[in-house]
Amino acid sequence: MTNPTPTLRPCCGMTDVHTHVVPERFPAYVGKHLDARWPSTAPAHACHQHVMLAGSVYRTVSHQCWSSSVRLSDMDTTGVTRQVLSPMPELLSYWLAPEDGVAMCRFLNETIAGMVSAQPQRFVGLGAVPLQDVDAAIRELEIAVREFKLAGVEIGGNVEGTVIGDAKFSRFFAAAEQLGASIFVHPLRPSGADRLIGPAALEQVLAFPGETGLAAASLITGGTFAAHPGLRIAFSHGGGSFQALLPRLQHGWETFPVLKDKIALEPRAAARRFYYDSLVYDRATLAHLLHSFGDTQLMVGTDYPFLIMDKRPGDTLAALGLSPEVEARLHSGNAERWLGLA
Amino acid sequence: MTNPTPTLRPCCGMTDVHTHVVPERFPAYVGKHLDARWPSTAPAHACHQHVMLAGSVYRTVSHQCWSSSVRLSDMDTTGVTRQVLSPMPELLSYWLAPEDGVAMCRFLNETIAGMVSAQPQRFVGLGAVPLQDVDAAIRELEIAVREFKLAGVEIGGNVEGTVIGDAKFSRFFAAAEQLGASIFVHPLRPSGADRLIGPAALEQVLAFPGETGLAAASLITGGTFAAHPGLRIAFSHGGGSFQALLPRLQHGWETFPVLKDKIALEPRAAARRFYYDSLVYDRATLAHLLHSFGDTQLMVGTDYPFLIMDKRPGDTLAALGLSPEVEARLHSGNAERWLGLA
DSSP: OOSOOOOSSOOOOEEEEEEEEOOSOOOOOOSSOTTOOOOEEEEOSTTEEEEEETTEEEEEEEGGGTOHHHHHHHHHHHTEEEEEEEEOGGGGOTTSOHHHHHHHHHHHHHHHHHHHHHSTTTEEEEEOOOTTSHHHHHHHHHIIIIISOOSEEEEESEETTEETTSGGGHHHHHHHHHHTOEEEEEOOSOTTGGGOOSOTTHIIIIIHHHHHHHHHHHHHHTSHHHHOTTOEEEESGGGTTHHHHHHHHHHHHHHOHHHHHHOOSOHHHHHTTSEEEOOOSOHHHHHHHHHHHOTTSEEOOOOBTSTTOOSOHHHHHHTTOOOHHHHHIIIIIHHHHHHTOO | OOSOOOOSSOOOOEEEEEEEEOOSOOOOOOSSOTTOOOOEEEEOSTTEEEEEETTEEEEEEEGGGTOHHHHHHHHHHHTEEEEEEEEOGGGGOTTSOHHHHHHHHHHHHHHHHHHHHHSTTTEEEEEOOOTTSHHHHHHHHHHHHHTSOOSEEEEESEETTEETTSGGGHHHHHHHHHHTOEEEEEOOSOTTGGGOOSOTTHIIIIIHHHHHHHHHHHHHHTSHHHHOTTOEEEESGGGTTHHHHHHHHHHHHHHOHHHHHHOOSOHHHHHTTSEEEOOOSOHHHHHHHHHHHOTTSEEOOOOBTSTTOOSOHHHHHHTTOOOHHHHHIIIIIHHHHHHTOO
């Protein structure tokens, strides 16, 4: 951070599962599609650059996005021992032609793998896969895990409007289960964006949580999670609206015969096998998540280094007054299990 | 109910703000639009009939929907002293041509007013307005309140895809504020329906909450609630996902200068001036709503007489172990304030 606020709890060994990377430079576009939404960078003020997409500034980001030394310094300030690195979600590029998507994901995965291999004690990497082509996504997942040694990948809650619980993605989740790859679900191009009144920033503030909630529910109602019980999958922003949907889904499942017939897993039980980050900015909401999902499923997440980030990730957790054992789980133990490091 | 389950708390004077009415018969369509989605009824099994829309069965409903004597008997079983009657949401008919919408709303309002005037101690009425034409909606609201003596109206969270916080509806909310009309927001044709995998029942189970959450947020972010501070507005299903959106909206408002500049009301404070029903089917979630919104803003709601209804509305509240004073507020005091009966 430019002006880091010293946290009340200096170094407590947290693993921050929700941090984003933007490469310092992108390769030039060498594909064949005239209007491809391929990113590039342009100079901005000191230590910053613009991410350019389709000819305009998508977001202006700082060197925190690509500089490992800056990140490590920030981590020392906030008590984060280990960051899980994932691409800025817009870079997942599901709207590119499959061959361009492969090229972008390969580049992102190589970039993140490079950061991890230079600091293997401090960084864990999640890559990207071109889910607009499920076969290509499976191939890239294998390369990401086997060659690049990434822990897994970040995916959107939907791919060009198709929610991840759709049967077309089953083979991808089967591959993730088999490879032991960790999956981190982050909202992107959310439904509900047409219900917002106000500045563009409301998309991430108000529409992201609903997108994540519906994505999580779809893995239960569509049967994916029942078919792949070994899948280690985590949802960002505390699962978004999923905590609010869950009691109603549970009641519906108990009440509507058609839902009980078609949905193999009890929703409440399935929800306690997903993982979630803690990024809800509110003590009472975090306590409610712990009650709803269990203290074995929550992990620290901050959205570092973006404006919306939680700058004092340990404080909301500390305010809950948990036992040292439970706090240690939330700080790092659950993340290690999700990441397959335990 | 066909087989009422006796509640643990027999008669405790509850006002149930979320109950629906379907008229026993609809007038024949006399408009000029060939494919108007105008409802009719067709016989079903004993005490039931089909609501027909566009040539097929929309829903099969029982005489609980139109028979006051059946309703009163059920109310005595569940400890509900007073029901707030509102149309089955699909009947709001925003997709009809405005003149047909006026005719449908007038018919619904007359039907509900008739039920209320025969049992003024047991029923309070909410009508419908044709929000597809804001001028017509304002005229019908005046007639509903002044001539039909209804307490207010039920509205959707959106009208043909336009969320209620859009500036085009400001004049309607100004009229509601001036008339002292209570507004009950119920989801209808929700966003996110394209993210569901599974039976059609999932629309009401999973997509309704997000629609309501975004509708509530839009009244804050769009400025409607700041402009009409006297508006008495309630959200169904405990506000849906709004409780999950609120801490993130509050954090965004505190963090993004553009949001603080454009949004006049602090989201957390505004949320504590909306009303909500208690229909969340879960003790811990209800406790979280009480914490988030305050014990002056929650009211009993059941979705009587539909399949998804809460058959034991007093039990979840009783399990919270609240003081008699707070419980009385939740049972009826808050509803009386919202309805302007206090």
